[in-house]
């Protein structure tokens with residue numbers, strides 16, 4: 001499977017995908033191209049250090065920037081956005097990309113993009129959707145006072161953080177946590193959930209049926225869930241031990 005990645009930031013999710021391709025956890029797969037709308041995205045460096053082609057694509061001047069409350073359709077219809085996405089489509093098509101992963105990518109993709117890669121654009125979001133959509137999933141959840149945080153992988157559609165959910169995992173919110181500490185713990189889950197999503201995708205174990213994604217569970221998927229349970233247990237043990245030491 002040939003994976004194309006769009007990233008805007010540090011690229012830790014990209015790293016988990018690269019590592020899982022190298023280890024064979026995602027079978028017969030490789031990241032073939034990483035593109036970013038940010039020149040200084042560390043994701044580009046990560047890719048290059050694995051000899052993966054990686055490039056900054058400069059969004060054109062006048063490009064409509066999304067702000068909370070804005071109509072997403074205006075963004076989707078912005079001719080400059082469409083032109084920009086066409087550039088990305090062309091790059092991915094040249095590389096014969098089978099699946100596109102949004103990994104900390106801060107822009108929406110336009111309908112044309114989705115038409116070019118039907119049921120093959122996947123996103124990760126750092127909250128349990130449909131709660132806390134948008135750019136600050138963790139911070140918004142923490143400010144709201146949730147007692148469980150988590151993350152979601154989903155197929156991308158034309159609405160924000162909305163398409164059919166593939167996997168979701170959760171984690172307890174411990175006393176005295178900050179949005180930063182939660183974000184750090186949540187990332188550990190993200191680095192498991194994205195590779196597992198792609199492993200299932202590569203095996204043809206995901207079937208989209210309207211909003212529902214049916215998953216064919218195999219041995220590795222059971223193991224994945226055991227690993228998540230282990231993380232819950234470890235977090236609670238660590239907190240318990242830290243109290244004993246006081």
Ligand code: GRF
Pocket residue numbers: 007008009010011012013014103104105124125126190
């Ligand atoms: C992650 O929480 C991701 O879910 C979000 O952006 C954060 C940065 O991830 N969309 P990364 O280190 O750039 O992969």
